Amino acid sequence: MNETMVCAVGRVATQPVYREMASGPSARFRLAVTARYWDREKNTWADGHTNFFTVWANRQLATNTAASLTVGEPVIVQGRLKVRTDVREGQSWTSADIDAVSIGHDLAWGTSAFRRVAKAETATAPTRPEPNWETPQDGSLGSADAQAQDQAEPAVLT
Structure with a gap:
């Protein structure tokens, strides 16, 4: 009901991993989102901090994701943000996952040819x-x- 929906614009950081599960197809990949800002001192654009998200896709979206995306491609991902924290072997870690509802190429960086399955x-x-x-x-x-x-x-x- 009160889920945090996000829209992340970034690049595919890892090749999508596709699996056939009992509940249906599933795919995951890492998304790199780097902030860009104008550096007034250097009079040029500069990269800021990079956030990494694990994007999860299910059912037909998983199948299409695995068939369509490769490392380095610019994408737009919309979905539910899930932030998890845990302690394993004395180490504390946090992961930020996006349960994707929609994934597409960012056409600001190039062209794409849509093909209905x-x-x-x-x-x-x-x-x-x-x-x-x-x-x-x-x-x-x-x-x-x-x-x-x-x-x-x-x-x-x-």
């Missing part, structure tokens, strides 16, 4: 039965319809 290419992805959206006259759900409704993703209201 054909259904045949996504046939390996697990499929769920289509729920019956019509409510029966008596208001009850058959067992197949109830199971399909339980598996359906919640609707997003805008």
